[in-house]
Amino acid sequence: MATTVSTPQKETVQEYRRFSSVQRAQHLLLILSFTLLAITGLPQKFAGEGWAETMIAWMGTIENARLIHHYAAIVLVLVSIAEFVMIGYKIYVERARWTIFPRLQDAFDAFNQFFYNLGLRKDAPKYDRYAWGEKFEYWALVWGTAIMALTGFILWNPILSTKFLPGEWIPVAKAAHGGEAILAVLAILVWHIYNVHIKTFNKSMFTGKMSRHEMQEEHALELELLEQNKASYAAPIEIQQRRRRRFLPFAIIASALMLFAVYLFVTAETTAISTVPPVSAQQQVFVPRTFTPTATRVPPTATPLPATATLEPGKPTFTPAPAQSPTASGAQNAVALPADHAGRTVCQVCHATGVGGAPKNPPDHEGRLDSMCLDCHKPQ
Amino acid sequence: MNGSNIFPTRRAAQYGIRIRPLFVGIALALALAASLCVVSVSFAQGPTDNQSCLQCHSNPELSMTLASGEPLSLFVDSDVFHASIHGTLNVQCVQCHTDIQGYPHPPANYLDRRDVTLQNYRTCEGCHPDNYRKTLDSMHQVALAGGNRNAAVCTDCHTAHAVTDPATPRTRIPQTCAQCHSTISDQYIKSVHGEALFNDNNPDVPTCIDCHGVHGIGDPTTARFRLNSPQLCAKCHTDAAMMSKYGISTNVLNTYIADFHGTTVELFAKQHPDQPTNKPVCYDCHGVHDIKSTSDPASTVSTQENLLKTCRRCHPDATTASFTAAWMSHYEASPEKYPLVYYVNLFYWVIIPLTIGALLIYIASDVFQRVRRRFGKAKTMADKSSDQV
Numbered sequence: 135m136a137t138t139v140s141t142p143q144k145e146t147v148q149e150y151r152r153f154s155s156v157q158r159a160q161h162l163l164l165i166l167s168f169t170l171l172a173i174t175g176l177p178q179k180f181a182g183e184g185w186a187e188t189m190i191a192w193m194g195t196i197e198n199a200r201l202i203h204h205y206a207a208i209v210l211v212l213v214s215i216a217e218f219v220m221i222g223y224k225i226y227v228e229r230a231r232w233t234i235f236p237r238l239q240d241a242f243d244a245f246n247q248f249f250y251n252l253g254l255r256k257d258a259p260k261y262d263r264y265a266w267g268e269k270f271e272y273w274a275l276v277w278g279t280a281i282m283a284l285t286g287f288i289l290w291n292p293i294l295s296t297k298f299l300p301g302e303w304i305p306v307a308k309a310a311h312g313g314e315a316i317l318a319v320l321a322i323l324v325w326h327i328y329n330v331h332i333k334t335f336n337k338s339m340f341t342g343k344m345s346r347h348e349m350q351e352e353h354a355l356e357l358e359l360l361e362q363n364k365a366s367y368a369a370p371i372e373i374q375q376r377r378r379r380r381f382l383p384f385a386i387i388a389s390a391l392m393l394f395a396v397y398l399f400v401t402a403e404t405t406a407i408s409t410v411p412p413v414s415a416q417q418q419v420f421v422p423r424t425f426t427p428t429a430t431r432v433p434p435t436a437t438p439l440p441a442t443a444t445l446e447p448g449k450p451t452f453t454p455a456p457a458q459s460p461t462a463s464g465a466q467n468a469v470a471l472p473a474d475h476a477g478r479t480v481c482q483v484c485h486a487t488g489v490g491g492a493p494k495n496p497p498d499h500e501g502r503l504d505s506m507c508l509d510c511h512k513p514q
Numbered sequence: 515m516n517g518s519n520i521f522p523t524r525r526a527a528q529y530g531i532r533i534r535p536l537f538v539g540i541a542l543a544l545a546l547a548a549s550l551c552v553v554s555v556s557f558a559q560g561p562t563d564n565q566s567c568l569q570c571h572s573n574p575e576l577s578m579t580l581a582s583g584e585p586l587s588l589f590v591d592s593d594v595f596h597a598s599i600h601g602t603l604n605v606q607c608v609q610c611h612t613d614i615q616g617y618p619h620p621p622a623n624y625l626d627r628r629d630v631t632l633q634n635y636r637t638c639e640g641c642h643p644d645n646y647r648k649t650l651d652s653m654h655q656v657a658l659a660g661g662n663r664n665a666a667v668c669t670d671c672h673t674a675h676a677v678t679d680p681a682t683p684r685t686r687i688p689q690t691c692a693q694c695h696s697t698i699s700d701q702y703i704k705s706v707h708g709e710a711l712f713n714d715n716n717p718d719v720p721t722c723i724d725c726h727g728v729h730g731i732g733d734p735t736t737a738r739f740r741l742n743s744p745q746l747c748a749k750c751h752t753d754a755a756m757m758s759k760y761g762i763s764t765n766v767l768n769t770y771i772a773d774f775h776g777t778t779v780e781l782f783a784k785q786h787p788d789q790p791t792n793k794p795v796c797y798d799c800h801g802v803h804d805i806k807s808t809s810d811p812a813s814t815v816s817t818q819e820n821l822l823k824t825c826r827r828c829h830p831d832a833t834t835a836s837f838t839a840a841w842m843s844h845y846e847a848s849p850e851k852y853p854l855v856y857y858v859n860l861f862y863w864v865i866i867p868l869t870i871g872a873l874l875i876y877i878a879s880d881v882f883q884r885v886r887r888r889f890g891k892a893k894t895m896a897d898k899s900s901d902q903v
Contacts, residue, residue, distance in 0.1 A: 181777045251879035301839025305855045313862025421697045
């Protein structure tokens with residue numbers, strides 16, 4: 135961090151090295167993962183809202199959103215691991231000044247800057263390599279990532295988590311994960327966007343460099359230290375090389391352990407079956423009480439018909455005439471057809487009126503058709 | 515129908531065609547004759563009034579033998595028929611038996627008893643076209659079209675001659691379905707809904723048709739049915755007036771949707787209703803036809819032990835009771851229930867506006883300072899020094 139090297143390019147414009155290529159790459163990956171986490175995470179939290187549904191529809195399904203969220207989380211954790219190694223390198227190998235760590239002076243700076251802004255102080259505070267606002271943002275990110283990783287682990291691996299934690303911690307983790315997410319996204323939108331994009335467009339995180347004018351505006355104290363050659367405690371190159379040799383195996387082991395932890399994080403458990411849960415109604419559906427539904431009612435016993443069917447008042451009454459029905463017994467007692475009638479198909483012409491001495495129909499045969507006669511009156 | 519003959523149409527008037535009263539009289543006479551003719555033609559083939567039919571069909575022994583060898587009773591119990599809804603409306607036999615114009619009847623080509631039903635049930639469409647068409651989209655018709663002759667048609671549920679209100683009393687409904695779905699009906703009768711229906715004649719509890727529909731009974735094994743099922747349960751379970759009678763929370767749907775399972779199901783139902791998801795719906799935890807009260811020890815969700823067993827159907831690796839406690843049991847976090855969740859939420863409710871508010875105030879002060887520095891007179895030391903660069 136403190137390896138800032140002044141590189142005079144032109145006579146009047148002096149640039150100062152501010153971020154290494156590793157740090158810039160980290161920042162790009164952070165932008166990528168943070169943005170993906172936000173755009174896949176917030177619609178999950180606000181799934182009932184119209185905008186969230188639209189966003190989820192873009193992603194296909196909410197399951198896709200979860201999948202992208204998980205991959206982005208892995209990227210963020212990897213960026214964090216790189217940061218741990220970087221900090222260790224700077225502290226141990228470079229013996230850099232602990233410029234990113236908060237000091238009491240930062241609190242004073244914050245108040246002094248505020249009073250200066252209001253016109254209550256004459257002078258603005260001079261800032262070292264990192265102003266209080268930048269430290270605030272850095273540590274907010276560290277704290278936020280820690281909370282999100284921890285609660286994210288709990289949500290990702292609820293079965294494993296509840297072996298050590300009470301069940302209530304799962305919804306607690308969900309509440310904290312969502313709350314912290316809103317806080318982080320709003321903080322970035324408000325604080326980060328204002329300070330490095332609106333106030334001035336600070337490109338140093340992309341170019342790695344800062345002009346002398348910008349340094350004077352935002353890091354006046356560091357500029358002074360640089361000019362007095364006090365900004366770095368860099369040890370002689372041989373000592374740094376010796377430390378680097380010692381640091382390397384430690385860094386490799388630590389990185390391997392942390393990467394293994396990430397592997398566990400991702401594969402710790404299979405939370406649920408991937409198929410649709412077996413429904414308890416999966417059973418034989420067609421189990422009829424009777425053998426098959428019958429076409430019409432089969433009467434169990436042949437009950438004689440009542441002479442008059444009594445019906446409820448208001449309903450049409452109907453009096454069946456049992457005598458008229460060609461019952462089984464009626465059919466048996468029917469007069470047999472004379473032999474000379476064989477082949478005849480017309481009956482009522484004679485029998486309806488009794489013309490020519492033909493036996494007249496009994497009254498109950500009223501309305502019967504020629505085609506019905508042979509049903510009962512069988513030929514001899 | 516005859517109205518158009520009697521009165522000149524607009525077009526007729528337009529073309530100046532004059533319709534004389536005599537012509538009107540002829541038209542009227544023809545119309546009358548035509549309507550009489552319908553009756554007289556029928557007479558020519560035989561009487562078709564119910565009384566004539568019953569002359570033969572009131573004989574309990576009247577039967578025929580079908581091609582399959584099964585006997586088919588041709589008896590119609592006139593008492594039962596006249597007590598039926600059709601009997602009271604004086605519906606004529608031939609209005610349903612449209613193939614019969616008198617006696618003798620046309621030859622009946624029935625293979626077996628089932629065939630009699632299957633050949634005749636479509637006659638219901640004549641008077642009940644809406645309900646009939648609904649059945650065309652039903653699970654039963656799909657099964658029938660697929661060759662399952664047992665699939666229910668109109669008369670299987672309503673009967674042919676003894677049609678009365680199928681929902682009076684309400685207990686008739688599950689009993690009707692039980693004719694074919696006896697095991698499911700047995701489960702239902704023992705469920706919290708079925709017990710209330712049969713023991714207390716409860717008017718609120720659902721019967722089969724409240725969930726499955728009546729004529730257009732859909733396939734309940736589809737992803738779509740599954741995904742829409744929470745809203746089906748919610749129809750009653752978010753009805754405050756109804757639920758207050760039984761002391762049941764109406765927050766069951768909200769709390770379900772707010773959680774991981776319900777969020778997923780709800781979104782799938784809206785966006786991908788035919789795509790299955792492994793997240794559970796109400797009946798995956800509470801049971802399908804055998805739903806018990808959550809206070810019933812036999813309920814799938816009542817005791818810690820039962821709940822774990824239920825969770826394990828989807829989470830087979832879960833072994834601890836604390837895993838089950840991760841589900842907030844349809845409670846909303848409060849100082850009494852799930853206080854930690856409540857206070858974490860409260861913490862963020864307070865800390866988010868405070869933090870963002872403080873940052874905004876600070877930013878406002880910075881904007882103020884910059885505006886003042888650019889346009890105002892007050893120049894600080896830093897300004898002067900930067901001016902020199």
